[in-house]
Amino acid sequence: MANSLNELDRQHLVHPVSSWQGHEARGVRVLRSAKGATVTDATGKELIDGFAGLWCVNAGYGHESVVQAAAEQMRQLPYATSYFDLGAEAPIRLAAELAERAPGDLNHLYFTLGGSDAVDSTIRFVRYYWHAKGQPQRDQFISVEQGYHGSSSAGAGLTALPAFHDGFGLPYAWQHKIPSHYLYRNPLGDDPQTVIDASVAALKAKVAELGEDRVAAFYVEPIQGSAGVLVPPRGWIKAMRAACAELEILFIADEVITGFGRTGPLFACSEEGIVPDMMTTAKGLTSGYAPMGAVFLSDHVYQTIAQGAGAKAVGHGFTYSAHPVSAAVALEVLKLYEGGLLDNGRAMGARLQAGLSALADHPLVGDVRGRGMLAAIELVTDKERKTPLPTELNPATRLFDRAWEQGLVIRSFAQGAFGYAPPLCCTAEEIDAIVVRTRVVLDQTLEDPEIRAVLKG
Numbered sequence: 120m121a122n123s124l125n126e127l128d129r130q131h132l133v134h135p136v137s138s139w140q141g142h143e144a145r146g147v148r149v150l151r152s153a154k155g156a157t158v159t160d161a162t163g164k165e166l167i168d169g170f171a172g173l174w175c176v177n178a179g180y181g182h183e184s185v186v187q188a189a190a191e192q193m194r195q196l197p198y199a200t201s202y203f204d205l206g207a208e209a210p211i212r213l214a215a216e217l218a219e220r221a222p223g224d225l226n227h228l229y230f231t232l233g234g235s236d237a238v239d240s241t242i243r244f245v246r247y248y249w250h251a252k253g254q255p256q257r258d259q260f261i262s263v264e265q266g267y268h269g270s271s272s273a274g275a276g277l278t279a280l281p282a283f284h285d286g287f288g289l290p291y292a293w294q295h296k297i298p299s300h301y302l303y304r305n306p307l308g309d310d311p312q313t314v315i316d317a318s319v320a321a322l323k324a325k326v327a328e329l330g331e332d333r334v335a336a337f338y339v340e341p342i343q344g345s346a347g348v349l350v351p352p353r354g355w356i357k358a359m360r361a362a363c364a365e366l367e368i369l370f371i372a373d374e375v376i377t378g379f380g381r382t383g384p385l386f387a388c389s390e391e392g393i394v395p396d397m398m399t400t401a402k403g404l405t406s407g408y409a410p411m412g413a414v415f416l417s418d419h420v421y422q423t424i425a426q427g428a429g430a431k432a433v434g435h436g437f438t439y440s441a442h443p444v445s446a447a448v449a450l451e452v453l454k455l456y457e458g459g460l461l462d463n464g465r466a467m468g469a470r471l472q473a474g475l476s477a478l479a480d481h482p483l484v485g486d487v488r489g490r491g492m493l494a495a496i497e498l499v500t501d502k503e504r505k506t507p508l509p510t511e512l513n514p515a516t517r518l519f520d521r522a523w524e525q526g527l528v529i530r531s532f533a534q535g536a537f538g539y540a541p542p543l544c545c546t547a548e549e550i551d552a553i554v555v556r557t558r559v560v561l562d563q564t565l566e567d568p569e570i571r572a573v574l575k576g
Contacts, residue, residue, distance in 0.1 A: 217415070230440050410445060411446070507534050518531040
């Protein structure tokens with residue numbers, strides 16, 4: 120069966136963010152089942168899912184209450200459009216529950232299918248907002264280098280990772296970047312206040328360069344996930360929020376990865392007490408059990424758009440926006456978070472951070488960083504010079520394969536970094552196993568001839 124699926128996969132299934140030819144050569148690893156924080160492949164091999172699928176299965180696998188909620192909704196009302204002033208109970212209740220828990224006055228929800236189209240929706244809402252305010256010339260957008268804001272046609276330009284631009288004609292001329300806060304490799308050093316001050320200055324300089332009456336919005340992740348879990352200094356995001364308020368541009372927080380307990384609280388923005396003008400979520404919203412994303416709009420953004428449109432329809436919509444089955448799943452997942460998973464995630468997050476930090480003395484470990492159940496280890500061959508692993512090692516594939524052999528699923532970044540985002544349901548034993556298996560992979564990699572040839576120390 121596995122061989123048959125492998126061949127069908129080669130012939131027909133296009134995989135996201137992969138070398139199509141490389142995938143054809145390697146073939147697919149078929150996952151068959153999952154429970155808690157463990158996944159099982161088609162050969163029967165069990166692995167701890169240290170990355171929660173794609174940082175999304177926050178609640179863990181196999182919650183029967185979620186399955187039941189989805190099944191009941193499918194039997195009763197499997198689909199209801201939210202066009203034509205129609206609706207269904209589950210998405211209405213979900214919007215109310217999320218608004219009650221969101222920071223500040225983020226009281227209005229627009230539901231999407233996932234994170235990418237949530238970001239894309241904000242771009243349209245930002246544009247409409249400024250048109251409604253009589254300032255249509257505000258059409259320039261700023262984001263942060265090494266940030267990720269999805270893979271839609273517009274959002275991928277706000278993303279600042281080369282793979283999402285190469286061959287696509289991105290970014291567009293209206294999309295601009297300022298340097299990342301990346302502490303480990305920041306040319307200004309790792310002093311937190313220096314980096315905060317430099318980022319604020321860079322944003323103000325970019326706005327001045329583009330024209331103070333031209334900039335529409337600033338996009339940022341509380342933690343830059345897809346660049347290798349780049350954690351800003353405490354106070355950084357609060358300072359950037361304050362700068363946007365001073366500059367009178369919209370502040371959009373992308374919490375697709377960090378939302379729903381990933382860093383500790385339900386939303387990472389609440390850690391520094393900031394309230395964005397808009398906020399995007401997905402992934403943990405349904406714990407990956409069904410596709411869904413959400414845009415949270417503040418009162419003033421919503422009211423400006425509503426008043427600008429008047430009796431006219433605001434021309435933005437998706438067929439599956441506010442899907443009742445996805446909403447029913449999200450409501451049940453929210454109960455699980457508040458029924459103990461958030462508390463467990465905070466405890467296990469502290470254990471994960473401590474366990475990974477204990478690997479800092481390994482000859483290959485240059486940096487350990489993270490917050491809660493979100494972490495990374497960056498590998499180097501020279502700690503003093505922070506020399507990355509040699510490219511001929513093909514770190515992303517080799518390190519992922521090696522972790523898989525040890526019964527661990529992690530994210531392996533191209534520059535030679537491990538990414539961790541375990542389910543919030545993890546036990547202490549599973550967290551400890553993640554750390555132990557990581558050390559085995561590090562020790563094995565230390566013996567690679569390519570590493571030995573360039574290793575210092």
